[in-house]
Structures are given as C-alpha cells and as structure tokens.
Amino acid sequence: MVSASKLNNLIKNGKKQPPIQNNREDSAVKPVLAIASHEGNPHNPKTWSGTSSNIAKALEDLGISVLGINAHLNRYQKRACTLIHQMSGLGSDFWGGPVFRGESGKIIQRQVKALGCKKVLHMGQLSLPMPKINPGVEHYLVCDRTRNLWNKRSNLEGYTPKMLKIAERLEWESFAQIKHFFPLSQYVRDNLIDYYQIDPSRITVINTGRGSLQPFYGEKDYKNGHILFVAKDRFEAKGGPLLLEGFKIAQQKNPSLKLVIVGQENYKHLNGVIPNLTVHGFIPWGEELQNLFNTAALFAMPAINEAWGLVYLEALATKNPILALNRTSLPEITQNGKYGFLMDEQTPERMAELLLDTFSDPERLQKMGAAGQKHCLESYSWQQTASKIASVMLDIPASKLKAKEFTLV
Template sequence: MVLRSFIERRPRFDRVAITCVFGDPFDSRSWSGAPANLAKELEQLGVAVEAIHPRLGRLAKWSVAARDMAAGLGRPLHGEQLLRGLRARRRHAAQVAESAARLGVRHVIHTGTFDLPAADRAQGVEHYLYCDHSWALAKANHPVARRYNARAIAAYDQAERQALSGLAHVFTFGSYVRDNLIAHYGLPADRVTAVGSGMGSIEPYWGPKSYDRPALLFVAKHLFHAKGGMLLLEAYDLARRRRPDLTLTIVGDERSRAFVGDRSGITFHAHLPWTELQQRYRDATLLVQPMLNDPWGQVYLEAMASATPVMGLNRNGLPELVDGGRHGFLVDRADPAALSEAILSALSDPQRLQRMAAAGRRFVLASCSWRRVAERIAYS
C-alpha cells in the first residue's frame, strides 16, 4: 500500500542535480557509489538528474589553508581538515550555485556538507542533503581529530551548523544520525528523514554454506583503527588460544598490513576487486567489525546479503541494522576480552549462525535497496 502511494504521487522534483566533493557523482567509485546509485534510481522514477562535482585547485587550497592558519585553525593535517573549514565550503558552494544556474536546476541534492551552506537560496534554489554521519558524531573517534586545536574544533562545528541551516530537507542513512541532527544541531524533526541505503555491487548469496568453519572476516578500505581493526586483532589473539583452528581474513589498504604482523591464521588482502570481495563475504562464517564510531556501516549490509552474520559493538548505527541483535551479535564493551568471548560463543553454535544469517539476508533484501532510498527521497 505504501509503495503504491509512492508510485501514484508525483516526485517532489522533475529535475535535480546531485553533488559530490569527493568525485564525479555519476562514478560508482565516488563515496561508496551512493551518489551514482541514487542518481540511477531517481532516473528510473522519471527524474532528470545532473551531476555537479565542485573542487578546489591547488592554488585555491593553498589560499584557504593560509587564511585558516592565520585565523588560528592550525596547519591542515590532511585534505579533509581543509574541507571542513567555512572558507573551503563557501568556495565549493559558489561552484555549485554557478553550475546549478548554468544547468537551469532548481533542486540540488548534496551527498555531504562540504559544499554547503547554499549560496543561491535567495534565487529560489532548494537544497537537500543525503548523509551517513554528522561532524558531531564523527569527531568523537576521528583518527586525527584529537590533534585539531580547540579553535579549529569550534570553527568546524560552527561551519557544520551553517551548512545544515536553510536546507529544504535532510535525508540520513539511519535513525542514529537523524536523532543527532535533531538533538545536537536543532534541526526540526519534520525536516529530517531516515531513508536507509542500498547494497552496492555485492550480490545476494543463496548457495550452500557451512557455518561449522571458524572463519572470520574484517573489511576496512581505510581507517583501520576507527573501524575496530586493532581491537579485533587483540581479541583474535585471545580467541585463538582456545580455538587454534580460528582464521581471519582482513581486506584493507596496504598501510594496514603492518598492524597484522606475522600472526598465524590471518590472510591479508589489499583492494580486492568486487567479485573477489564478494567471494570473501560468502566464504566467511562471521563478519567481525567492532567499529568505534561508524554511524551506519555498509559493510554489515554487504555481509548480511551474503548470508554471513555480523558482529560489532552495541553502539551507533549497528543496533538499528541488526534489529537489536536479531540478525547480528552486539558486544557491549570495546574490550578485547569481551569481543573474544563473543566470537567464541557465536562460533560454538553453527545452527544459530545459520538462522541469524537467514534473518539478516531477509532484512537486507526487504529494506535496503537504492530504489527504496530514491522513492523515500522523491516522495517524502
């Protein structure tokens, strides 16, 4: 009935532009493919979609960095810190406004806040945001945020508040982020909607699978520490003393290989193609991803679609994804001993793993698709 009402209604816009600071919005490699997948499904709903890719040249970056340092924000430790400042955001926003005017677009969906606050609202252009996190949540366990000075932290928080102001609507991946935007930033509840996310390139798995093998998986393209990599390695060492047959496959970037060292039973892969990554999901008995502060966790959805149960910390967005523990394991403490015990307990009951895998796959296939995301954005 809900889907039928979606189809019978007209979308809120006939034509829209999607922006992405970290790559071409139509490129599936940009921001985990979210902009490209959203664009494709909006077009299937009859919405014409344009792409806007604002970016700063080298000289502009030097200029912004120099002025930020003069304002006491410190030397940028990496490119993302530079983009968090209000000067960089305003330059990106000006580019978005110029491109929207050139394209004749009156509605713009931003896939992040680094090209906001909007610069053309006075001309009647409406701006929307689709996001998976907020600065207030990210900075708690950001790998280098603790090295930002107090003035920079305050400036970035103010810049985020300005970026969020004046938006026609904000769409979040999950309720965890939606609640934070309302509570921390004061956004009206009726202008923030949790719409979920889709599945990317991982195909659902329906084939035979044994849950007797103690085969763990961990996937982190970057941010090894923040994704829980070090916590897992310590827990793995403890668990393997009691289960010498325990194995762990890690898919990460090459810089993470050094953290693994010469531990027995661990296989490390750097940057696997989608088809090979898909096979690792299917081969695993349990995805163990104790993320310290991930507000959503696309990797959990990919594992569940592959009939692999997931395990993570009982915080942030994971309880929402696993329905409080119905199709995934929640560990209360970010402690190696607690995680080790949870791993051993999960592996001791293959039938429970099989039931949990089936429940997780049902949830993902019923609730997590880019078509549903596009419908919720276009019709809500």
C-alpha cells in the same frame, strides 16, 4: 553573520520555496533535479563509495533527469586550502573548515545558476553553507552524520579549539539553508531533532541500498570459524587492531578460528606471523571478493565511528552475521543484535570472548545469517531510497513513481 535567534528559527522552520512551474499546460514535464557532491562527480561510482551514483541511477530509473554538480577541489586548490587553514590557526585537518566549505559552496552556487536547476540534493554538508541562496532554489541534504556526532566519536587531534567552534557554527548555518533532510539512519535523525532542533516533519530517513556484491543463496559452513574483515585502508578507524588482538587471544583457545583481512596492504607482513591470519591488499569488487563473503561465517568490523557502512549490508546479504561495536547505526542495521553481536566493552579480551561465543553455536549463526539476509534484501534497496527522495523533493505519490507518470505543476 546570521544571529543565533534568527538562525535557530531558520533551522526549526525551514524556508518555504515556490513549487516548480509547468509552463506547458498541455503536456507532462519530466522532473529534473541536481545532485551536488564535494567529493567528486555524483555519477562516478567511486564518489562517496558509490552512494551518489546509485541514488542518481535509481532516480533516473524512475524517469527523473539528474544533473550532476561536482564541487570537488583539485589538488592545487586543496594545497591552498590546507595552507590558508593552517595559517589561520585552525589545525591540520581542513575538512569541515571555513576555507574548504567556502570554496565548495561557491562552486555549487555557480553551477546551480549556470544549470538553472531549482532543486538541489546535497550529498553531505561539507559544501555548505552556500554564500547566497538564490530565490526559488530549494536545497535538500543527504547526510550520514552531523558535526555533533562526529565530535563525540572521532579523534580530534587535527582540530584546534578555534576550528571546532567555527565548524559548529558552520554546521548550524548549513542546516539553516536546507528545506528537507535525508539522513541515512534513525541514529542521525534523532540527533538532528534532539541537538539541532530540526522539525521532525522536515526529516525522512532513507537508508541506502547495497553495493556491487550479489546475495549468496547457497549453503554455508558455520563451523569453519571463518571471520572476515573488509575495509579500504583506515585500519585503525575501522577497529582492525581491536579485532586483531582479540583474535590472537581467541585463536589460542580455539585454533580452528581463521581471520581474513582485506584492503590492508600495510599489514601483509603479518602473514605467517599470526596463526590462521591472512591479510590481502586491495581487492576490487568481483569474483574474488564475492567468494570471500560467500565462504565467511562471520563479518567482524568494530569501527569506531562508522556512520553507516555499506559493507555491513553486503555482509548481511551474503548471510554473514555482524560483529561490531554497539554504537552509531549498528544497532539499527543489526536490529539491536538480532542479526549479529554488538560490543559495549572495547577491549581485546571482550572481543575474544565474543568470537569464542559466536562459534560455540553454529546453528545459531546459521539462523542469524538466514534471518539477516531476508531482512537486508527486504529493507535496503536503492529503489526504495530514490523513491523516498523523489516523493519529498518532487511531491510525487509513490504510485506514480512506480508507473513513471509525472506531471509537475
């Protein structure tokens, strides 16, 4: 166990590792790094909503070889983890607990040794801390939240006090092993500095690129009252009930309002029950989903604890202003409401007021949509994300990254 004082010093100062050596002095060496994920194969587009694979591909487009480390546990291992976790008095949710993190960390450590890689980019901290850091191996972290932020906004019914205490300790021990942090948002960066006392020089905000949907450049009808909600399951956590109740109130005062909900098979029974409500089950990325974004006038998803949310960027890219809660990274994504509407009061009545106000001025919506799209396309791309990561991990100037000229010494 690392002492509190030693742990604090490790987190504040980090560990200095020797640079990769180039044994062939007469030629350039193609940079190599590994991406590790506890959710699955980092090259699989389904892993972490495609974040891992998009970063890997963008790094490869820069001329960097990317090795994938899959620390995902199979269903039998998960069952064993769950059982041990519960028998240890840690509650029903084993994510972030010592059993799951310990097993994932061991998997990564074995693969790092087998691959002989010297630089590892962890996609999330749930496979950390690793049991033992091998000398000469540098560890970097992409994170969309911290345990401290998660505890503030989430339902913790599946956690016991013992589990919360252990999870907090594991978070600090994980961060002690990281050389440089890549939070997706300024919101997480601030928490790393303020709560975990990370040196700001060891943090680079990378944001993300967008998903598979294409930007929409055509004319939109902002008078149609078309509201869109898209989330793959987790309806409650994404703020679906709040939106639905607010819509019912607003629709009585403005019957032209229409709400389309996507990805909620369990709520399709509401079709025909609530006026102007259409509920779809899962719709894969493609022409049908693209058309729903293209024809919407407002994207509403008041998620309770959405750390980042690629779907918000999809909305902006298709000229849809955003309606969401005024928390987490949403002020950053909407530029403090410049490209949408942010709620402080989490009630159906307030939701209804915002929906009615939103569609009271279609010209304002049109301007928001155009400005939001411009900001999104200029500010968020996987190429920018990968360039920030590569420039830190490989110490390669941005000019050489663009030219794909690399020499590591």
